[in-house]
Amino acid sequence: MKNLIVPLDRLGDFDEIVDVRTPLEYADDHIPGAINAPVLSNEERVTVGTMYAQVSPFEATRLGAALVARNIAEHLQTVFADRPRSWKPLIYCWRGGKRSGSMTTWFNMIGWQARQLDGGYKTYRRSVLDRLETLPAQFRYVVLTGHTGTGKTRLLEALAAEGAQALDLERLAAHRGSLLGALPRQPQPSQKRFETGLVATLSGFDRARPVFVEAESSRIGRISVPAALLERVHGGDCIEVRASIRDRVAFLLQDYAHLFDEPEGFKQTLARYTLLHGKKVVQRWQDMIDADARAQLFTELIELHYDPAYARSSGAHFRGLDRALRCTLTGDADDCRAQARELLRTLDEAAPRISGITVPTP
Structure with missing residues (x-):
């Protein structure tokens, strides 16, 4: 899986950037130009998180996997139905974890050259804050x-x-x-x-x-x-x-x-x-x-x-x-x-x- 993870400085290498976080996370902020294809809805993420904390991490992970699989299938039949065989997407979630990893794995199994952003949006956000300290002075x-x-x-x-x-x-x-x-x-x-x-x-x-x-x-x-x-x-x-x-x-x-x-x-x-x-x-x-x-x-x-x-x-x-x-x-x-x-x-x-x-x- 390591060879499927790329650093932030390679954003320009891809045909499209896909943000798989919830619509609320995407609306709050996202990498410029990224489209939103959430693998969990706003409500589903709350449900899984609550189950993880109050019931069982295992049960929450199993439910989350089922929801993610269902949502990726829906996106394949709608949002990504017209993408060509040569398509190269970059996928990211909050910190480069299971949500973006799941979509990256499935896309590569299909045959697309998908990659996962190392550290996810969290890494991108940190880079924005760093640049705000230095860029204005230029x-x-x-x-x-x-x-x-x-x-x-x-x-x-x-x-x-x-x-x-x-x-x-x-x-x-x-x-x-x-x-x-x-x-x-x-x-x-x-x-x-x-x-x-x-x-x-x-x-x-x-x-x-x-x-x-x-x-x-x-x-x-x-x-x-x-x-x-x-x-x-x-x-x-x-x-x-x-x-x-x-x-x-x-x-x-x-x-x-x-x-x-x-x-x-x-x-x-x-x-x-x-x-x-x-x-x-x-x-x-x-x-x-x-x-x-x-x-x-x-x-x-x-x-x-x-x-x-x-x-x-x-x-x-x-x-x-x-x-x-x-x-x-x-x-x-x-x-x-x-x-x-x-x-x-x-x-x-x-x-x-x-x-x-x-x-x-x-």
Whole structure:
């Protein structure tokens, strides 16, 4: 069996990666690109584990073997029914034990060149944590700073469209970062899955080119940004993104329009600001929701909440603010793309003076 076990650095040698853990384990996190073909369902794994602890390891193993055999047979008739004779899959479970070993054995008996990942997902997860300690330091960062609603995310997306390397932490975290930032009908990933996506994204970047990233706090919703990345980003060169109050309100109304679809939930969220702003102010904001006074509400949120919060926190974190370049956005999408192109040209010309940044013009 030893010759069927391969190390993590051989992931690229296989036609397909198969995760045989339960759907819940797979949803929590998995190797990028892996498909899920569980040999035990969520409920079956609980049943076998309970029997192992409370009845008999032997009886639990016998039941588990029967369930695994039945599930592998089902997968052979469905998920893997069209795989060719030359197919080379890599199989993994939690730590490279019986679940992945069973499928690997059966696949090789059929004639496929299946292999089992040494140490399973546990080994992969350890490699992600190790890379999070070292990978962020291999890049130079250009940080988009600025008040809430100035269009930083729009500019980041425009820079990516113009060929720059953009690290969109809010997209990876499925959250816009503020108290109101939860996305409609899109739950945040687990911390593990966020970190897997972060490592995968950074691994695809060219170390000779800078990485554009939006200024974030240490938490994006319930996701924690790794300390090693935050430290590098806080020391990066800054671009201060600006917009008029009118355009900022327009941006926020576009980004947060869904909040008005559930006004009671929106009001409950704003109630969490009571200790900071007092009952009278929060009640006024809640009344604006009832009156559908959207522009008035976001104008007050900008002036009374977001801007004071930015003034308190930004200077303490981003060391490059005193030499930041400035970029002003309007609500026009074409203007954002034009600003991105101009910004890339400006950075290219200023490269000798700004920490050695070189950004090729698309």
